[in-house]
Amino acid sequence: MNSTQQLTEDQNLPYNVFAKACPSRGTLEHVTGRWGTLTLGALHEGPFRFNELRRRVDGVSEKMLSQTLHALERDGLVHREAQPTNPPRVDYELTPLGREVAERLLALIHFVEGRMDDVLEARRSYEETRGTR
C-alpha cells in the first residue's frame, strides 16, 4: 500500500507502539486484548445489546465485557446508546473509527482462522521434534 513509510521503522510517525511509554500501546492493547478483539469483531456485524454481545462473545463474563466496552468507548471505538426505559435497553455499536479498526482486526482473524490447519500441523511437528520433553 503506502510504500513511502515503514522502511525500517516508524521514524517519522509521532506515535510508536514499540516505545514503552507511547499511549498508542495502551489503545492497541484494548483493541488486541483477549476480549477487545472479540468484542470489536462481534460488533462489526451490527449493534447489539449487552446480553446479546455476551452470548456472541462466548466465554466472556459480565465484568470483563463491561470493562472491555468501557475501554473501547473511552477510546472512541464504540458508541453506547442507553434508553432510559424500564427495563433498560442499551445498544452498543462501532463508531466510524471503530469500524475501521474492526475491519483490520477481522482481516487478521479471518486469516488466522483460514490457516489453522497449517498452525495445527506446525504444532504437531513441533511436538514431534521437541517432544513432550
Next chain:
Amino acid sequence: MNSTQQLTEDQNLPYNVFAKACPSRGTLEHVTGRWGTLTLGALHEGPFRFNELRRRVDGVSEKMLSQTLHALERDGLVHREAQPTNPPRVDYELTPLGREVAERLLALIHFVEGRMDDVLEARRSYEETRGTR
C-alpha cells in the same frame, strides 16, 4: 472484499474464534497478546537475535520474550535458527505464514498509531462528560 462470506457469521468456516473451545482462539491470543503483537511486528523488519529483539521490544523481560517466541514458534509463525558456536548465536525470523500474519497485524498497528490523535481527543471528551466521576 469477499462478499460471499461473513454475512452474519462464519457459518461455513471450520474454525471460529468466537467459539470458546475453538483452537483458533488460542493462536489469535498468541498473535494479539501483549508481547506477541510487538514481537511479530519487530520480526517483520528482519531476523534478529534474542537480545536484539529484547531491545526492540521495549519493556519485555527475558522470560516473557522467551515464552512468547516459543508460542509463536510452536504455532509455525517464527523460525528459530540456533548455531552451535561458542558463544551461541540464535536467530529468529518469521516463517512465510508468520510474515502474512505480521503484515495484517502491522496494518492494524499503523492504523491505530495514525489515529491516536482521534483516540486521545475521544478520551478527553469522555472524561469531560463522565468526568473523573
Next chain:
DNA sequence: CGGAATCCGATTTGATACTG
C-alpha cells in the same frame, strides 16, 4: 550470549451476589 528454573508480588479474571 541465550536461555531455563525458581520465587513471589502484582494484576487479571471469573463466580457470585446485589442494585436500579
Next chain:
DNA sequence: CAGTATCAAATCGGATTCCG
C-alpha cells in the same frame, strides 16, 4: 435487562540465579 461490588483463584511478569 444492564450493569456494579466483592472476593478467591489463576495468571502474569519481573528479578534473580544458574547453566552450557
